[in-house]
Amino acid sequence: MKRINVVGTSGSGKSHFSSRLAAKLDVPYIEMDAVFWLPNWQHRELKDFIAALEPLLEQESWVLDGNQSKTNAFKWQYVDTIVWLDYGFWHTFKQMLIRSVRRAYTKKEIWPGTGNKESFRRNFFSSDSVVLWMLRNYWKTRKKYAKLFNSPATQAINCIRLSSPRQAEQFLASAAGG
Numbered sequence: 001m002k003r004i005n006v007v008g009t010s011g012s013g014k015s016h017f018s019s020r021l022a023a024k025l026d027v028p029y030i031e032m033d034a035v036f037w038l039p040n041w042q043h044r045e046l047k048d049f050i051a052a053l054e055p056l057l058e059q060e061s062w063v064l065d066g067n068q069s070k071t072n073a074f075k076w077q078y079v080d081t082i083v084w085l086d087y088g089f090w091h092t093f094k095q096m097l098i099r100s101v102r103r104a105y106t107k108k109e110i111w112p113g114t115g116n117k118e119s120f121r122r123n124f125f126s127s128d129s130v131v132l133w134m135l136r137n138y139w140k141t142r143k144k145y146a147k148l149f150n151s152p153a154t155q156a157i158n159c160i161r162l163s164s165p166r167q168a169e170q171f172l173a174s175a176a177g178g
Helices: 012-023 032-036 046-056 071-073 089-106 122-125 129-149 163-175
Strands: 003-008 029-033 060-066 079-083 158-162
Touching: 003 012, 003 129, 012 029, 012 060, 012 079, 012 163, 029 032, 032 046, 032 163, 046 071, 071 079, 079 163, 089 122, 089 129, 122 129, 158 163
Parallel strands: 003 060, 003 079, 029 060, 079 158
Antiparallel strands: none
16 A cells, blocks of 8 residues: 545545544645645636646655545556545534534634635535535445446555444554554
8 A cells, every 4th residue: 555545425534534544654645625725715627636636646655535536537547545434424424513613613724825714604504515515425425436446447456445433443553564
């Protein structure tokens, strides 16, 4: 495992898990959202996003956190392992709610240099709500990864499905020899 992409539904804990795994393996941590999002909640166009990701993915080893399905064909040519955080709905929903309240309350900038912050209005009372996004996409995302894990596109990649936080902790404990 040298180039790992951690995927999962919104709120599954990809960033937290990925940063811990990268630290454990002593490799760079790449957060796709930090590359994707620009100031004022603008985002990079696909070609610019891929151009920004490319030099990061050409490094010898890393942990990449994020889905961004439109980049799969590109990023998975570098990936040797995909870790899917496939937690149950209620666990993921609870994590999403806690994260959304915390971010709205603290108003901390999410990705340095972007100025992007979450608010109660944005998180709970807007069409840009991450909670609403999670509710709309949880089942679609699970189905998508279940299908992808059994497709020719991922045959040459080590695919690991972690279906509980306990399994994730065991995986982290065993990474790089424990």
